[in-house]
Amino acid sequence: MSDEVVLQTFALGKRYGKRWAVSELDLTVRRGDVFGFLGPNGAGKSTTIRMILSLVTPTTGRIELFGKPLRQNRKEVLGRVGGLVERPDFYLYLSARRNLEIVAALRGGVSPRHLYETLEIVGLADRAEDPVKTFSHGMKQRLGIAQALLGPPEFIVLDEPTSGLDPQGIKEVRELVTRLSADRHMTIFLSSHLLHEIEQTATSMAIITGGKMVVQGGVRELLSDREVAVRFDARPFERAREVLAGLPFASGIRQNAESVEVCLPPDRIAEVNRLLVQLGLEVRSVVPKRSLEEYFLAITEGASEVSPSARRTRTN
Amino acid sequence: MRSIVGNEILKTSFKWRSTIAFIAVAVVVPLVLIGVKMQGDAVVKGATRALGQDFLFFGNILNGYFVTALIMNSLWVHIPFLITLGAGDQLAGEATAGTYRILLIRPASRSRILFAKYLTTLLYTLAVVAFLVALAVGLGIAMFGTGVLLVQGKMLTVIPESEAPWRLVLACGLAAWGMWSVASLAFLLSSLVDNGIGPIIGTMAVIIVSYVVSAIPVDLFRAMRPYLFTSYLNIWQKAMEQPLPWGEIFHSGLVLGAFSIGFYLITWYIFVRKDILS
Numbered sequence: 001m002s003d004e005v006v007l008q009t010f011a012l013g014k015r016y017g018k019r020w021a022v023s024e025l026d027l028t029v030r031r032g033d034v035f036g037f038l039g040p041n042g043a044g045k046s047t048t049i050r051m052i053l054s055l056v057t058p059t060t061g062r063i064e065l066f067g068k069p070l071r072q073n074r075k076e077v078l079g080r081v082g083g084l085v086e087r088p089d090f091y092l093y094l095s096a097r098r099n100l101e102i103v104a105a106l107r108g109g110v111s112p113r114h115l116y117e118t119l120e121i122v123g124l125a126d127r128a129e130d131p132v133k134t135f136s137h138g139m140k141q142r143l144g145i146a147q148a149l150l151g152p153p154e155f156i157v158l159d160e161p162t163s164g165l166d167p168q169g170i171k172e173v174r175e176l177v178t179r180l181s182a183d184r185h186m187t188i189f190l191s192s193h194l195l196h197e198i199e200q201t202a203t204s205m206a207i208i209t210g211g212k213m214v215v216q217g218g219v220r221e222l223l224s225d226r227e228v229a230v231r232f233d234a235r236p237f238e239r240a241r242e243v244l245a246g247l248p249f250a251s252g253i254r255q256n257a258e259s260v261e262v263c264l265p266p267d268r269i270a271e272v273n274r275l276l277v278q279l280g281l282e283v284r285s286v287v288p289k290r291s292l293e294e295y296f297l298a299i300t301e302g303a304s305e306v307s308p309s310a311r312r313t314r315t316n
Numbered sequence: 317m318r319s320i321v322g323n324e325i326l327k328t329s330f331k332w333r334s335t336i337a338f339i340a341v342a343v344v345v346p347l348v349l350i351g352v353k354m355q356g357d358a359v360v361k362g363a364t365r366a367l368g369q370d371f372l373f374f375g376n377i378l379n380g381y382f383v384t385a386l387i388m389n390s391l392w393v394h395i396p397f398l399i400t401l402g403a404g405d406q407l408a409g410e411a412t413a414g415t416y417r418i419l420l421i422r423p424a425s426r427s428r429i430l431f432a433k434y435l436t437t438l439l440y441t442l443a444v445v446a447f448l449v450a451l452a453v454g455l456g457i458a459m460f461g462t463g464v465l466l467v468q469g470k471m472l473t474v475i476p477e478s479e480a481p482w483r484l485v486l487a488c489g490l491a492a493w494g495m496w497s498v499a500s501l502a503f504l505l506s507s508l509v510d511n512g513i514g515p516i517i518g519t520m521a522v523i524i525v526s527y528v529v530s531a532i533p534v535d536l537f538r539a540m541r542p543y544l545f546t547s548y549l550n551i552w553q554k555a556m557e558q559p560l561p562w563g564e565i566f567h568s569g570l571v572l573g574a575f576s577i578g579f580y581l582i583t584w585y586i587f588v589r590k591d592i593l594s
Contacts, residue, residue: 055592089414106422
């Protein structure tokens with residue numbers, strides 16, 4: 001993962017009537033990332049992608065691609081970007097090749113060889129001349145990815161690329177994404193409402209719900225279950241802090257008005273609790289804060305017990 | 317740019333909806349010709365009734381040019397309808413198909429794509445009108461031969477056989493120019509909705525209401541007439557007046573052109589700013 005920023009949004013927002021579909025969105029995608037944009041249905045993922053690809057004008061904020069503002073440099077930056085927005089729709093009465101040629105003409109044209117190669121990458125080379133209306137959903141999805149690969153672009157934006165696919169199809173897309181990132185050094189931004197999908201392919205991720213981002217960072221850091229954040233109501237707080245600071249396996253110690261928070265391996269929580277009690281502290285409560293996975297499941301199932309404090313934004 | 321225009325023409329040509337207009341013309345023109353063949357005398361008598369008492373008419377009155385002029389009366393309502401079928405689908409059709417999502421995420425500007433679509437629409441319109449006139453003249457001459465062109469207006473105009481061909485060509489061109497304003501309106505409505513039927517109904521509604529308003533002899537409506545673009549759609553008839561009223565042709569042409577350009581500019585303004593949610 002390099003330092004060059006490929007996509008950055010600043011306080012990006014979109015309002016339809018009274019409803020804010022997206023608000024205060026600050027995303028950062030670096031070159032070489034496979035960035036997973038995760039959120040339940042209706043969270044604002046597609047709206048964000050439409051803004052990045054210039055289909056929709058933001059109400060607030062701005063977007064920069066390759067360090068340049070999108071609005072003023074649209075032609076230049078979009079020439080380096082490929083995208084697939086929601087379901088793959090094409091001119092059904094034209095052949096796969098024809099459809100790609102139409103798209104290619106809008107980028108200033110690509111060589112027939114490159115076009116054929118793109119079809120080969122997605123496994124549709126033998127169906128190039130067939131009208132798209134004869135394609136199955138999985139094939140249309142692959143053609144959708146093919147048109148995103150024309151160029152070739154440096155940055156690809158894929159909106160739920162595995163939606164509607166069978167397990168074989170999902171596996172193929174996942175492998176394709178990995179290949180594109182590893183072999184062709186493309187930076188990839190993909191959205192999904194399935195955590196396990198993001199877990200398997202992405203290197204960085206962000207979670208969005210209700211139009212707002214709640215967390216952003218490296219996948220490994222965020223989803224690691226090596227540690228759990230635990231809130232101790234152990235008094236006096238300063239003493240608790242000292243004790244915890246002395247523990248080699250504790251990290252991220254934070255004290256606030258009502259508790260001391262610390263990151264611990266899950267199997268050590270009981271031990272720490274016992275230690276605090278033995279040292280004479282008054283331990284009123286021990287609350288493990290939800291791990292990211294639990295948190296995400298909670299928001300996707302619309303659970304009401306999501307604590308407000310978990311909604312803060314943490315950036316990498 | 318050329319490839320973008322080429323692709324737009326390709327897309328339109330391959331759509332089955334685009335062939336409806338041509339099929340309709342190809343079916344109706346022969347039907348009308350056959351009908352005229354059977355009732356020919358009645359048609360001619362109708363045209364010459366007033367003067368028939370004092371004058372003798374020689375020659376082949378019921379000829380290919382005459383029936384072509386007759387058929388061109390379909391330019392009031394029937395041809396506009398066929399035009400809106402194609403023009404109204406240009407932008408709305410992409411929304412219905414969902415293909416804006418692969419078209420408009422490219423470096424090519426929306427202005428360029430819009431202009432390519434507009435050119436395609438104009439070409440389609442010209443093709444329909446030219447096909448109508450060519451088929452009518454071709455089949456008409458084959459069935460009825462040539463002769464003097466009699467045009468019934470406020471007066472009965474006689475156009476000699478030598479002039480008739482180029483007058484009809486001029487009429488065809490002027491008709492296309494007029495139909496371009498109809499196409500432009502349908503194009504504009506096409507940018508406002510996501511389905512291809514709305515623009516058809518909208519454009520035809522505007523045309524028919526305008527005709528009705530123009531026909532009612534009320535002072536208010538009479539004052540509105542110069543501002544309705546339908547008032548100038550009779551431009552093709554002027555090609556068959558003796559002498560050719562170049563001044564009027566020019567004036568009508570200018571007004572129709574202004575309407576076409578005006579409709580296009582409004583479409584441009586809307587399209588460049590539109591949020592694509594389809």
